[in-house]
């Protein structure tokens with residue numbers, strides 16, 4: 001089942017989308033949908049501070065190991081009906097995480113998905129790729145991806161998206177994951193989550209910039225744009241080749257309208273904004289969309305649809 005957004009731009013599940021107040025700010029902005037922070041079965045405080053360096057040296061991006069701080073799915077089930085009053089699609093991001101009750105990850109996804117669909121969410125985005133938890137992300141294991149998708153697609157009727165990590169330099173795994181996705185009725189993939197296992201150092205203090213996981217965290221922002229474009233493009237080509245009706249939503253490195261245009265040309269039909277939204281807040285959607293529309297008009301196009309996947313070989 002398809003989910004259409006207008007404008008085709010929204011926040012990435014990540015910064016500023018945990019509390020009702022933050023979600024309401026997105027709902028009141030020009031974003032085409034509201035995407036929640038990835039909700040887990042148990043509420044989470046997240047990883048120890050400092051866990052976010054919003055501005056890396058040279059303006060190259062942000063580094064985080066937040067560890068999915070969120071209110072827990074039961075709270076989001078209460079918030080969603082209120083958020084729907086703003087008339088935008090509400091996309092509930094869902095993740096599994098270690099929890100005292102010991103419920104297996106697949107069961108966590110299933111239970112959350114069923115409850116959140118009942119609460120009125122318009123779509124689910126299954127985050128299989130958080131790089132900041134103890135366990136290796138499920139998205140690195142094709143059998144794990146299959147098990148989650150089987151459990152959720154069996155019970156849920158609303159559109160389902162899947163948030164994926166970068167598979168750069170692991171072509172076999174890319175192929176296995178992409179083939180697994182073909183077996184399910186999913187609406188879209190969102191690629192990429194932050195580039196995992198990255199590190200930065202504060203020269204003034206000679207310390208790592210974040211504390212969790214010995215300083216290793218996920219990189220977002222301008223530095224990851226070429227990685228994100230590559231992932232968008234190869235998933236787009238793969239789905240075209242296999243005639244799969246799975247849309248590709250581009251996430252990663254968008255700080256200017258031109259970056260979003262590159263995502264569309266690479267094959268994205270929607271773009272999500274993470275680091276720029278962290279930096280500047282909800283006005284970014286209006287600014288980016290105005291710039292995208294201007295670029296389209298100046299280049300003789302009347303809609304984003306006309307340029308999706310239209311990149312040319314050189």
Ligand code: SIN
Pocket residue numbers: 013014038064065066067068069127129130131132193194218
């Ligand atoms: C986090 O909360 O650790 C970031 C979310 C994600 O990368 O999935």
